[in-house]
Amino acid sequence: MRIKRKRKGSSLIFVVIMFMFVIIVSSAMLSMVSSNYAGRVTESKRVKNLYGAESGLDIAYNVIAKTIDNANEYSYNKTEIFKDEVKNMNYTEFLNVKDENSDEKIKNKARLYALYADIDYLQLNEDSNKSKIEEDNKKIDQLINYVFRIYFKDYINANLYSNICPEGENSGKGKYALDGRKTSNDENNLQEVIYNNARISFKLESLDENSQLKWSEKDSKVISGDNLVTKYYFDYEDKIRKETYDLNFNYYEKITLPINLISNFKEQSNVGENEREIESVYTMIVPNYDEVAFKKSVSTNDIPGLTVGGTLSVNAADLDVYGDILVESNGSDVSTFENKYNSGIVINGDIMSNSLSTVNFNNNVYCRKTFNVQNNVIVNMNKDLYAQNIYVNTSKQNTGTYIGINNDDNSKVVLDNDLEMNAKNTVVNMKNFYGVNDKTIDNASGKDEKAKKSSSIIINNCDDNRNSFLTIENEAYINGVANIKTENGYQTGESVAVKGNYDAYSMPVENDDKFKNDAPLKVLDTDDINKKIDHFHKYWISNLDKGLDYGGVIFNSIKDNNKVKSIGDIVYGEKVDGVLKAQVQKANYIKGDAQVNGKINNLKKNYAINMYNLNIENKKDKNYVEDINDSTFEKIQNVIVTKENHDDVDTDGFKYKNEDYIIYSSVNSNKFKGVMVVNGDLTISTDYEIEGDLIVSGNLTVKDGAKVTLKYNKDYTKNIQNKNLTIFNQIFPNMGYGYSEESSGSDGFTTESNSTIFIKNNLWKINK
Template sequence: MKKKKKASTLVTLIIVIMVLSTVGAALISLTFSGYRARIGETNRLENLYGAESGLDLSYNIIANSIEKAIDQGEKAVKASGETNYDKCNDIFKKDVSDYLMVNLKNNIENRIWFDVKNNSSKDIKLDNDKGNFKVDSKVKAVDGSKVKVGAIEYYKQFDIKLTSTFQCNNKNGEGNKISRVIEARYTINIPDYLNIKYQTIYNKDYKNYKQVIAVDGDIDLSGKVKINGDIYAKGSSNNQYTGIKNKYNGGINLSPLAEVSVNKGNIITPRTIQINSNAQLIAEDIYGGNINFGKKCSSDNAAKNGEIKANSLCLRNDLAINSVGAIVNIKSFYGINDFYSLSKTNDGSNKETVVTRGNEDLSSSIIINENSATINISDEAYIWGAAFVNSYETGESVSVKGNYKAYSYPLPLTSGDAKFKYQDSMQLLYKIGDEEVTVFDKATYIKEYDDISKESNFSIDKPGTISLPVNNTYSIASYITKSTDEKGQLIKGTDLDTLINKQEEVTKKQEEYTEKVFGMGSYNWNESDDKTEVFANGEIKKSVSKGSTTDGLVDFSKITSEINQNSLTIKDKDGLEKEMWITLNKDEEKDVVIVGKDIDDSKYKDSKYIKINGDRINGLIVTAGDVIVTGEVNFTGSILAKGNLKVENDEKEKVFTSGGTYVDKILQYEKISKDIIEIPDTVTEPESIVSDRVDANKPYKIKDAIVKKLWKVKK
């Protein structure tokens, strides 16, 4: 019985041990399986994060490549020398676009990083004993994003697809077959070229104005005056010429001893530029009705000296010397009225204009009425008219006082045919045979007289101080010029065939004159407008004040209230702030007075004066009355007056400079309608480009140019 109990206990023990062993083995197996699963999942997550880190690095490489491309684009703009913002923007975008198209894929896949500031690059190395990621990229331009501007082509957008793969590769070989793949997509928008300092200026179409003074009356200049820009005076006399006795009235007057220089602009008047005793004018190009030195008529006081230095004179009538010792030094002279001044008939054919043919105050010539005049024209001269003695047209395009006596004497060669009659108390040639003499006949006659009378007491005066270009002088009648022996000689004039051939060039000059003088440089010409006819008839198409039949810069009827104030502060192209003045006045009885420093302004306290005080004044002055400038003044902007402008003779220097973009800014900021004020623009100039390098993230927000579109786990 005892032996049976011992046996059953042993069996039970064995069974219990077997059960425990089985359970233990199961528990151990379960625990090991869970461990292996956790290790696998850890590797999967590690691979996922590894693949994602590849995308993060690639994203930063994309941003760095854009920074490099921007640097390339800025250098391309600077190298181009371009100043127009739109053109700079196209150059910049093309260079950025081209760089990304060529280099972006390589930079991503080879992990190239640029130090833009130091102009160097390096490859990014990642040491990781558990493995490394691999990034494949596809870069392509977005369909429809191509831009073509002239010869420049570029893309505005690029699509990028990145595929990043990571597989663990640790020392124990765990997870060798576990890889994760992530795909991401981005769009790159090519940024605009940014100019930090003047970015806002490029967003507006500012115009650069050259007109600094424009008046419908006269301009009277005294003392030392410097003008940088165009000046215009319509002239206070009637628009039509009114005869030889007052043809020099109105226009621009230089008072005795005045010193006037005009740079980077034209002097323009349909009337006369009057040079009084010892006055000096230095200019570039001059367009006028006449230039007169000294006396306007014989009853005036005697005048002396006076000087002009200029590139060119373009005159509708005369260059007249009525001052002893006057000096003219110019490169080109264009006396372009008369000969074939044409207008149109009803049937479209040409006819000689009655207004100008043989009219004493509309025939361009050089008239020397005083001794010791010096005239030097170096490059070319066109003299398309002849001088007059009262109403008698002579045969001289360059005439000297007293030489008209040649038309009073019968010559041996033509004594039997020449006929004379009394005109203006003088016996003057009027027929040869049965034909009335023309200006060409008179030119031949005075040449014949000169040849015969050289050794007599009746010879004509030929000053050796007149010099015209030997091979480039074209004259309808005779002229005097210096010979090789420094003596004066009389040239008969240019032959008719050459004059006819040169008429086309003169016609172009007449049209140019018409645009600048009668159209004030900004008249809106129609295709049907005949500019040569406008020139011939002296028809003013545009002036300062808008009239019922005349276009104008200012419509004074639309000015509702008087303004005279410091308007605003504007930055110039160098970033310096300048205070702008604006004056608007429609009362013709009120004068605007610019009062500079070191001057007593007590006499301008009356209510009829609108005062502007300051030695440096920037702004826009628009007035229906007169303008007076006194004291030392440096004015930058535009002065538009329906009346006259007078610079006082107070021994203080005056400087007037065109306002560039200031005038347009004032009009825009003050919200003054262009229906009220329209100043002609002659040059459109954007502000200067700033080419210095700046931090690419400021102002360029590079990462704003990268748009994330899609992110997904592929494996």
């Protein structure tokens, strides 16, 4: 019998063939399933897009996105204001807001103040406290997020429902604000949208029992910090004393808002009208402060606001200014005893007439040289004055001059140098005064160097019948001392100095006092400021009956040691039995006082930001410097076109003059609305109003009884820019005008934000 032998490998071949068969069949099935799934997804998206358009839900989505965009903008701006308010707080204000019964927004001011103050204290020994400082900074970031989210929720609670359903449930239209920073009651700021014949409602699941939005807060944790040092000082035994604050607030890592919308609409089909109901569920994610961003597809940088490159002179005329104004005072950058008051803003009335000229500044004034006020004028300022000096110089013929910088509780005067009065029949009222420049000067410095660095109040009229007063109602921080106009420029020990009181430096107080001649005076021979401070105070406190002159200077808060601080002695008037009598207070500003140091440093920072930059909204951080020079300041002449490179332009809403320009009644109308740029001097001698923006590279003079109004209108200015991008690029070649791919901020011609990343579509379905 023949035995059939089995061939080797046949089983393996069989297995391979079967396996290949299975793979082919499986691949075909998977391909069919995948194609089917892809088709279903594509069809689902097609149906969703189709019904989304018909149902108005895509429009409602855009309303939500725009509302988030506005909430971001609103919350960011409110948070920036909040931060600035806290930075400008003093310890007394902190005590007023730290009350546990106050609302959460007020408590947050106390919390942030405490963290800032604690860091100031820890920085006394920065190397040892590095980890604690980092911990405080982390808590500051969390607190800023917390504050931002409160404002964000406030905006959403106030606007989201009314934006989506302004007509109530089953609303046929929606709305949103064009600018989130403006009030929602401004009809000019609202944009309406139609839901394509659909009716949009909120599903009940999105609202609580009071028909309010239901927020979801997750991952709660307590942010705490015990014994934050809010104030420290040295007692009479030179021991450090501390006031502390305990930080505590709840922080949520994630806050969301479900938004469940239902759309009812009618669809046309082959068998007639069909009623449809579409439901869509969105989830809004509350962003963090540092997650908000804005991008511009077409952007224009802001041109500067109201700007005068030279001196602003008002001579026997009236002027009203609405909007911040910067007066650069081009010319000599060298300040000496003789010329330091010659340029800046000069306001003078008609000395031959009893009528008074009136100048009203309704916003901030930034004057890089001297704010100089003379005879027969009324000057009102509603906000802040930043200047190098104030000089009030009125003559015996002056019938009355008034300066009021006290219309707002927060109004302040911030000077880098002196406030000097040589005045007759003059009243000056200020809410807050800060002279920020330090007293420390090299002994070898000449008198002109000392003139630049003294930050003080000087009264140079010692006439008993001067009838002039300077009243500071609230805070006064004076960080420098006065200089006498002697041959070498004698530096005194006084922060408030009155001519006539200098006799103290010629009289011995201690047995070892030595004197020297500094024409025309004999003065105490020492370079030690502290010795001069002690000498002046000891002399006058013992000789008040010998004619100490308070110079008309009054501090309403002199009894509050936290509100009137000076690095030198001050003289002032105080009512005793109804009569103003001269008093002297010794220097009370200790260099180790963290509260005062923090206040002065913050004022210096704000001074640098406002004075060294151009007059634009988004100013760059600048470091304060005592020794300013030509490179310290950004100047309008450096960004405007040179005269030889552009001719005059006169189009609708934009006027550029390539030379000196005079506006007078015989050739000009009485109003211009738009942007006016004068590359030279501008003189106005007739009643005239400019609304929009005015930039003058040279001097601006208002005279001959003219009544002039300058109104800065940012929105109108922006519109003029956007209509004339090419021309503006030519006139301001060094400010980056024209088109750009990206730009930070929120003031562009066309703006897109990242608001869409904070809204997710979780569910979409057809109910019927």
